[in-house]
Each structure stands twice: as C-alpha cells, then as structure tokens.
Amino acid sequence: MVFNINRLIRKIKIQNRLFLSFALLSLLPMLIIGIFSYHISSEAIKTKISTSSIQLMNQVSKNILNELIKLENDSVDIVFSDLVQQTLTGFNTMSEWERNVAQLKMQEMLAKRFSFFHSVSDVLVFTRSKEKVIAYGDIYFKFNLKSDYLNRLLDESTTNNGVPVWSIENQNNEERSWNTSYRTSNYGEAGILLSRSFKSFEGLPVGYMIMRIDEKYILDKFKDMNLGTGSDIFIVDGKGTVISSQNSRLKAAEAYPDPKLMDELKLNMENSTYSFNSTISDKRNLIAYTYIPRADWYVVSTIPFSYLDHESVKISVYIMVLGVVCFLLALLLSYYVSKSISNPLKRLVDSMNNVKLGNLVVQIDDPSSDELGKVTTNFNQMVRELHYLIDEVKMKERLKRFAELKSLQAQINPHFLSNSLNTVRWLANIQKADNISNLITSLIKLLHGCMGKGSELISIREEIEYVKNYLNIMAYRYYDKFKVHFEMEEEMIDCRILRFTLQPIVENCLLHGLEPMEGQGLIIIKGYRNDHELKITITDNGVGINDETLNGLLQQPSSNKTSGLSGIGIRNVDERIKLYFGEKFGVSIQSVPNLYTTIEITIPAMGGEGHFNYAESDYS
Structure with a gap:
C-alpha cells in the first residue's frame, strides 16, 4: 500500500508535488483552526447565554411569584372579611334586598382596595350552591363564565381544599354579551383567574371566590426584556396552555402549538436541567426556563440558534477571509519555492541529457550555496x-596503437633471427655437431616464448620447459657451475601460470646468486598446492642478499632495461601477478647473506591435473 502510494507520488513532477504539499499544509491547518474556533466560540456563547437566560428567567419568576403571593394574600383578606363571611353563611336566609345591599357593600369595600390596582378587573364570590355574588367589577361589563367552565373551575377549587388554583380564560370561556369589545379594550382579551374555596370561621365550607386579573399585568413583568433577535419569553402552565407571551402569535388561554416542548420541559424538570436545545417550527432553539410550583407555571425563554451563531459565523467569516489571504500567500510562496527547486533540477537534467549525447563541454552556472548548488x-x-x-584514454589509445606498431616492427628481427638460427641448426645437424644443435634448439624455443605467441597464460609444464631451455643454454656458458633440482607435485603441472614467471627468477638466482660465489651452486625449484593456491619456491645457495638490498628489491620501479633474456625483473613479475590475480598474490623473498636466498611465488590454482615427474637435472 505504502509502496503504491509512493510510486503514484513519484509520477508527479517535483514542482507540482511541492505546490500541492504547500497548498495542503496551509489549507488543512486553517480549516481545522477555523472549525475549532467556530465550535469553541459557539459553545462559549451558548453557555454564557444559557446561564444568563436561566438567571433572567429566575428573576422574572421571582417577580411574578411576588405578584401571585400578593394576589393570594388579597384573596385571603377578602374571603375572611366579616362582610363576606356573614353574607355567605346567611345567604340562604337573606331577602333579595339584603343580598343586594351586601353585594353593594362588598363592591364598596373592594373598590377601596383595587381602585389603584387596575389589573384586577373582577371578583366573584359564590355560595356553596354556586350562587354568584359580584363582589367587584365594572358596572358596564358583567363577567359571566360559561357554566361548564365555571363548574370545572369550582370543582378543582374544591379538590384543592382552599389552595389557590391559577388558570387562564378568554372569550371562548365567557358568555356572549353586547359589550365584549368594551371589556377587551379595557381589560384585555384574556384574564388570569385565581380560584379558591374557603371556609367559615368555624371551619365549615361556605363558598368560592374567583378573582380575574388582566393577562397584561403578568406580561408587563417581562414584555420589555430582549434576549436577542427572534427570541421569545412566555409562560405556560403544566397542561400546556399559554398564560402570557411576548409573541403575538402565541395567544393566551390557547394550547401551545408544539406539545413536544411540554414533554421536554417536564423531562428536564425531573432531571433538574434548566437549559436544553429543542426544535421549534423546524428551527433549533436554546430553551431556558424556571418553574413556579405555586401556580404550576413554566417561565420559558426561547433563543434561536441563528442568533446564537451570528457572532460565531462572523468570527468564522473573518477567519475564512484571513485564511483565504494566507492560503493565497502560501500558494504564491510555494510557487516560488517550488520553482527555486525545479528550475535548477531541470537545468541539471538538460545538462545530463547533453552529456548523454556526448557534449562534454557543458557547464551549469549556479552560484547558489544550497544542496542543489553543491550538486551542480x-x-x-x-x-x-x-x-x-x-x-587521456584517447591519448593512451594512440600511444597503445603506436606501441603495437613498434612491437610489430620489433618482431621482424626476432623472426629473422629465429629463421637464421633454424638454418644454423640444420647445418649443425648435417655436420653432426650435436651440442651446437642442442644449444640452438633451446635458444629457438626461448625466442618463440619471448615473441609472445599465444595466450598470456600457459601451463606450468610449458613454463618449466622455458626454464629448462634457458638452463640448457646457461650450462654451456657456466660449465659445471650449477645444478638444478625440480620437485613439483603432479596435480599442479597442468595448472595455469603467467608466461615467463619462473625464468626471470631463475635467471636472477644464476646471475646474482651463484655467479659471484666460488665453486658449484645449487638451485632447487619446488611446487605444491595449498587448497586453492599454488606455491612455487626457487632457492639458491649463493651469496644471498643483504637487508638494505632486500628491502628495496620489490619497491624499485619496474624497468625493462635489464641484461636478462626476457627483460623482466622480479618486481615486474610481482606486478604482473597482482595485476592478473589480485593483491593477495605475488612474490616474497627471504635471504641470509652467504647462505641462501628463497623466492616464493603465490598464484591461484587454475587449470587441470596432470602426471608429470621431473627428476633432478644437472647442468655443467
């Protein structure tokens, strides 16, 4: 998977890769920061507004509760007044005139109480048999509730056993009258009712009381409060009936249009959660509320999320604008940075293509000190x-061709000499001069080896033949001066060795080791196989080599200016072996002056096995 992604990325040009990388690395952090900032700011605003809304609802509910307590206290004063108690306890024994007098006295008494409290529009007192006494009210408006609504209200008051019952009514709960418009304009479309049953001083039930308060009186406690655009504050009772609302679309005394909200209010009330989110009319809102147990009312505020998110959206817009500006700057910067990398690379690739085509005079002008500048x-x-x-190679090739020409020219003389020697050998054979024929035969074989015909690698068998031919010639020069002894393992005779490896060393032993000594000398040539290596030692009992000469023998520069047959010195042999077979192979020398000198040759074992046994040979 990672390999495939890497291979896909490598198909994109470096400039485009850098450009896209800069774009992503600048865009992603800005998106993350923008979303995170929006979320954090939105949650912070919602938390603060939720807290302030709950505090505000608490204050509104306290104000409303104070007014409800005040009205309940007024109702207690009324029902326990001597006039009301006497009227209701003796109502069944009173004449019509007495009842009217008592009613007028109640109206006079309550007029003094509510003359400056215009929100109380009516006070009705009912006997146990539900006969009505108008204790307070406008003479131009008779407050008459429908019988079924009135009976339900009085029955609920009886059930509460004196505890006030708070409810809401509108024209749908009243009997039709000719002055309805008058009542509406002066006392509002809906009225809040305080209903309660009460007893006599002796503790016996004597009747009921209903006090009507204009809904606008409660609305005045919160109508001027503003929680934001689209927000609303309203009061509903436990049955979902609207008590009062800032919103004109929510009519008092009518059911709240979204019953799901009431379920959520009660559920959160059980969990003691006074703020939650809800959807109203397909719009999300933040709901904060408080509960007034005395009246079973919920004071509720709704704040739409569109308002709550307004500041967060503004912040997001600012972040977005700033992000776009930063993104464009990042793109501009990435363009120049990618060009600063791709252009030198393009010049470098073009120059490499020119070199590939054979243009070796191309040079790139790049004074930069960065990595690309160093690469350039x-x-x-x-x-x-x-x-x-x-x-340099061309020059060496010219020199090589020149050397090959010289070598070709130089071969003319050895060929002529070889042909001449063959003629001399033919004449020696005719004249029966066997020693001359033998000598010339060895010389011809050595000349053929020097001319370098065939491969550079030959068998050890052939190399020993060269050594024997050389020694055969030297035997005529140094009569009875030396003896040579061969000890070669049979399995190494057919292994391969460089041409003229042994002959130069034997020649050095003869010329520099045995010739200066007195008497006859001995050369021992041994060969054996050691795993994958061949060891050949050449030992003479001549004058030896002192330490100074020994230390510099293999370090002296190679030179072809020698008096030997092949023109190859010991150092040259060592260099040739290392060149062909590696640095671990070569020549080593041990010597004790006036005692012996041993030269050891180490080469890899190459070639086949053979059966070839050299006996001791004497050359004298």
Whole structure:
C-alpha cells in the first residue's frame, strides 16, 4: 500500500508535488483552526447565554411569584372579611334586598382596595350552591363564565381544599354579551383567574371566590426584556396552555402549538436541567426556563440558534477571509519555492541529457550555496574530469596503437633471427655437431616464448620447459657451475601460470646468486598446492642478499632495461601477478647473506591435473 502510494507520488513532477504539499499544509491547518474556533466560540456563547437566560428567567419568576403571593394574600383578606363571611353563611336566609345591599357593600369595600390596582378587573364570590355574588367589577361589563367552565373551575377549587388554583380564560370561556369589545379594550382579551374555596370561621365550607386579573399585568413583568433577535419569553402552565407571551402569535388561554416542548420541559424538570436545545417550527432553539410550583407555571425563554451563531459565523467569516489571504500567500510562496527547486533540477537534467549525447563541454552556472548548488558544482567537476579522462584514454589509445606498431616492427628481427638460427641448426645437424644443435634448439624455443605467441597464460609444464631451455643454454656458458633440482607435485603441472614467471627468477638466482660465489651452486625449484593456491619456491645457495638490498628489491620501479633474456625483473613479475590475480598474490623473498636466498611465488590454482615427474637435472 505504502509502496503504491509512493510510486503514484513519484509520477508527479517535483514542482507540482511541492505546490500541492504547500497548498495542503496551509489549507488543512486553517480549516481545522477555523472549525475549532467556530465550535469553541459557539459553545462559549451558548453557555454564557444559557446561564444568563436561566438567571433572567429566575428573576422574572421571582417577580411574578411576588405578584401571585400578593394576589393570594388579597384573596385571603377578602374571603375572611366579616362582610363576606356573614353574607355567605346567611345567604340562604337573606331577602333579595339584603343580598343586594351586601353585594353593594362588598363592591364598596373592594373598590377601596383595587381602585389603584387596575389589573384586577373582577371578583366573584359564590355560595356553596354556586350562587354568584359580584363582589367587584365594572358596572358596564358583567363577567359571566360559561357554566361548564365555571363548574370545572369550582370543582378543582374544591379538590384543592382552599389552595389557590391559577388558570387562564378568554372569550371562548365567557358568555356572549353586547359589550365584549368594551371589556377587551379595557381589560384585555384574556384574564388570569385565581380560584379558591374557603371556609367559615368555624371551619365549615361556605363558598368560592374567583378573582380575574388582566393577562397584561403578568406580561408587563417581562414584555420589555430582549434576549436577542427572534427570541421569545412566555409562560405556560403544566397542561400546556399559554398564560402570557411576548409573541403575538402565541395567544393566551390557547394550547401551545408544539406539545413536544411540554414533554421536554417536564423531562428536564425531573432531571433538574434548566437549559436544553429543542426544535421549534423546524428551527433549533436554546430553551431556558424556571418553574413556579405555586401556580404550576413554566417561565420559558426561547433563543434561536441563528442568533446564537451570528457572532460565531462572523468570527468564522473573518477567519475564512484571513485564511483565504494566507492560503493565497502560501500558494504564491510555494510557487516560488517550488520553482527555486525545479528550475535548477531541470537545468541539471538538460545538462545530463547533453552529456548523454556526448557534449562534454557543458557547464551549469549556479552560484547558489544550497544542496542543489553543491550538486551542480559537483556535476560540473564530474563533467570536467570525465572530459579529461576521455581525452587521456584517447591519448593512451594512440600511444597503445603506436606501441603495437613498434612491437610489430620489433618482431621482424626476432623472426629473422629465429629463421637464421633454424638454418644454423640444420647445418649443425648435417655436420653432426650435436651440442651446437642442442644449444640452438633451446635458444629457438626461448625466442618463440619471448615473441609472445599465444595466450598470456600457459601451463606450468610449458613454463618449466622455458626454464629448462634457458638452463640448457646457461650450462654451456657456466660449465659445471650449477645444478638444478625440480620437485613439483603432479596435480599442479597442468595448472595455469603467467608466461615467463619462473625464468626471470631463475635467471636472477644464476646471475646474482651463484655467479659471484666460488665453486658449484645449487638451485632447487619446488611446487605444491595449498587448497586453492599454488606455491612455487626457487632457492639458491649463493651469496644471498643483504637487508638494505632486500628491502628495496620489490619497491624499485619496474624497468625493462635489464641484461636478462626476457627483460623482466622480479618486481615486474610481482606486478604482473597482482595485476592478473589480485593483491593477495605475488612474490616474497627471504635471504641470509652467504647462505641462501628463497623466492616464493603465490598464484591461484587454475587449470587441470596432470602426471608429470621431473627428476633432478644437472647442468655443467
């Protein structure tokens, strides 16, 4: 998976990769910061408004509760007044005239109480048999509730056993009258009712009382409060009936249009949660409320999320604008940064293509000190060195061809000499001069080896033949001066060795080891196989080599200016072996002056096995 992604990315140009990377690295953090900022600011605003809304609802409910308590206290004063108690306890024995007098006295008494409290529009007193006495009210408006609504209200008051019952009524709960418009304009479309049953001083039930308060009186306690655009404050009772509301679309004494809200209010009330989110008319709102147990009322505030999110949206817009500006700046910066990388790389690739086509004089001008500048500098140096090496190779090839021509020319003389020697050998055979024929035969074989016909690698068998031919010639020069002893393992005779490896060393032993000594000398040539290596030692009992000469023998520069047959020195043999087989192979020398010198040759075992046994040979 990772490999496939990496391969896909590698298909995109570096400039485009850098451009997209800058874009993503600048866009993603801004999006995350923007969303996070919006979320945090929105939640903070909602939390603060929720807290303040709950506090405000608490204050509104306290104000309303104080007014309800005040009205309940007024109702207690009324029902326990001597006039009301005497009238209701003796109502059945009173004449019509007495009843009217008592009613007028009640109206006079309550007029003094409510003359400056215009929100109480009516006070009705009922006997146990539900006969009505108008204790307070406007003479132009007779407050008459429908019988079924009145009976339900009085029955609920009886059930509460003196505890006030708070409810709401409108024209739908009243009997039709000719002056309805008058009542509406002066006392409102809906009225809040305080109903209660009461007893006599002796503790016996004597009747009921209903006090009507204009709904606007309660509305005045919160109508001027503003929680924000689209917000609303209203009061509903436990049955879902609207008591009062800032919103004109919510009519008092009518059921709240969304019954789900009432269920949520009661559920959160059980959990002691006074703020929650809800959907009203397909719009999300923050709901805060308080509960007035005395009246079973909920004081509720609704704040739409559109208002709550307004500031957060503004912040988000500012962040978005700032983010777009930063994003554009990041894109501009990424363009220049990517160009600063891609352009040098493009020039470098173009120059490499030119070098690939054979243009080795190309140079890139890039004075920068960054990594690309260093790569360009190294590329320029590499091209210069490559141009120099190619020129050097061309020069060496010319020198090599010249040397090959010289070598070809130089072979003319050995060929002529070889042909001449063959003629001399033919004449020696005719004249029966066997020793001359033998000597010339060995010389011809050595000349053929020197001319370098065939492969550079030959068998050890052939190399020993060269050594024997050389020693055969030297035996005529140094009569009875030396003896040579061969000890070679049979399995190594057919292994491969460089041409003229042993002969130069034997020649050095003879010329520098045995010739200066007095008497006859001995050369021992041994060969054996050690795992994957061949060891060949050549030992003489000559004058030896002192330490100073020994230390510099293999360090002296190679030179072809020698007096030997092949023109190859010991150091040259060592270099040739290392060149062909590696640095671990080569020549080592041990010597004790006036005692012996041993030269050891180490080469890899290459070739087959054979059966070839060399016996001791004497050359004298």
